[in-house]
């Protein structure tokens with residue numbers, strides 16, 4: 368529904384004066400995304416090529432936003448921040464155990480060509496460089512996503528992203544916008560703007576990239592942003608690039624994998640360069656989806672970068688550690704406990720939802736969950752080994768897929784989390800609409816290690832995404848959700 372006086376936007380329509388102000392203030396903060404082509408809600412096609420974004424006009428519109436920050440329990444928010452370092456440690460430990468990764472991902476790889484390809488890449492890099500070399504440097508920019516589960520009152524992890532954990536920069540700017548709007552427009556119902564926490568994601572993510580760049584032996588090396596052609600979320604990246612330059616004096620370049628294939632040079636010592644300039648850090652904002660590899664040359668580009676001595680965010684082993692299959696395996700009894708000290712393992716396990724494998728006929732617990740899923744498909748989510756939104760199966764589609772045993776090992780079965788619904792005015796494509804909504808919290812964490820020296824290990828801001836309650840999926844880039852901020856209650 369659109370319009371509708373008397374909602375949180377106050378008189379004069381769902382957005383009202385605050386909605387009109389929000390559009391201007393969003394633009395001033397760089398809270399922008401590329402305009403979708405006329406008549407669609409999808410991201411625009413490539414403007415004639417390059418990750419540099421050149422070639423066509425860059426038409427920008429305000430990013431999809433919530434008008435007023437959503438209430439979120441303070442204890443749950445703080446609990447999620449406290450998991451940042453244990454999750455950093457978990458990714459380090461899991462990524463450092465190649466046999467575990469190979470064993471755990473094998474059932475998924477047997478049925479999923481993309482998972483298989485990523486595992487093979489890992490194997491090839493190990494064979495050509497050796498495990499010690501692979502583990503010499505680490506750069507993590509993770510985002511752990513959570514939903515509040517209303518029936519249990521617990522904050523449950525949806526997934527842990529180790530690759531292309533996006534929207535940190537825009538989320539930082541949204542916090543500033545929401546604080547400003549809340550103070551200016553009392554009808555938004557935020558009595559104290561300080562209940563909307565400042566969000567350091569932009570600074571913290573740029574800092575991680577800069578710390579890695581500084582730790583790399585190449586003096587004045589570049590940070591290479593590996594991006595999708597025609598990326599819609601350009602400003603989330605450009606804000607980071609500006610921060611890198613202005614705060615840290617670090618230069619960066621954006622390239623697609625196809626451009627990397629053409630331009631990157633790898634020397635015998637493993638140093639990679641672009642147009643003669645050393646690359647110190649590779650920051651993947653692409654490469655997580657099969658569509659990112661339309662031909663062998665993109666795979667070749669990924670291999671070149673993995674074989675290089677640059678800090679990779681993520682390295683192939685960090686990438687694999689973020690797989691949904693790994694998430695499910697860590698939730699098995701003794702899973703996470705095998706990788707973390709007891710206290711951290713217990714804290715992390717606290718946020719695990721029910722997760723089951725579909726490839727182990729001997730697992731009685733999984734068999735029972737499968738029977739329940741057949742009887743009540745709405746209580747479960749079926750997830751393939753994919754990232755980026757729009758891939759999960761729910762309800763009838765889930766039930767139908769469960770009836771085809773072939774290839775089920777590529778999926779994990781997950782308890783459906785039931786977040787509490789609220790009401791919010793969503794600003795999308797110049798329209799305001801008041802909706803019944805649910806919110807998903809993401810917490811960023813950053814980690815930099817050079818050899819044995821841990822240079823950074825901390826929480827790094829947050830992202831609240833709010834979506835219409837009736838929508839199953841939650842991605843902003845995928846068009847399902849808007850950027851929001853928590854108002855701590």
Ligand SMILES: Nc1ncnc2c1ncn2[C@@H]1O[C@H](COP(=O)(O)OP(=O)(O)O)[C@@H](O)[C@H]1O
Nearest residue numbers: 526748753754755756781782783784839840841
């Ligand atoms: N167990 C779950 N219960 C309820 N909603 C879920 C669950 N898992 C995923 N979702 C919804 O689907 C979206 C996409 O799932 P996610 O696991 O994050 O995959 P992706 O890697 O595609 O982002 C989430 O943002 C969330 O809104």
Ligand SMILES: [Mg+2]
Nearest residue numbers: 512526755756
């Ligand atoms: Mg997700």
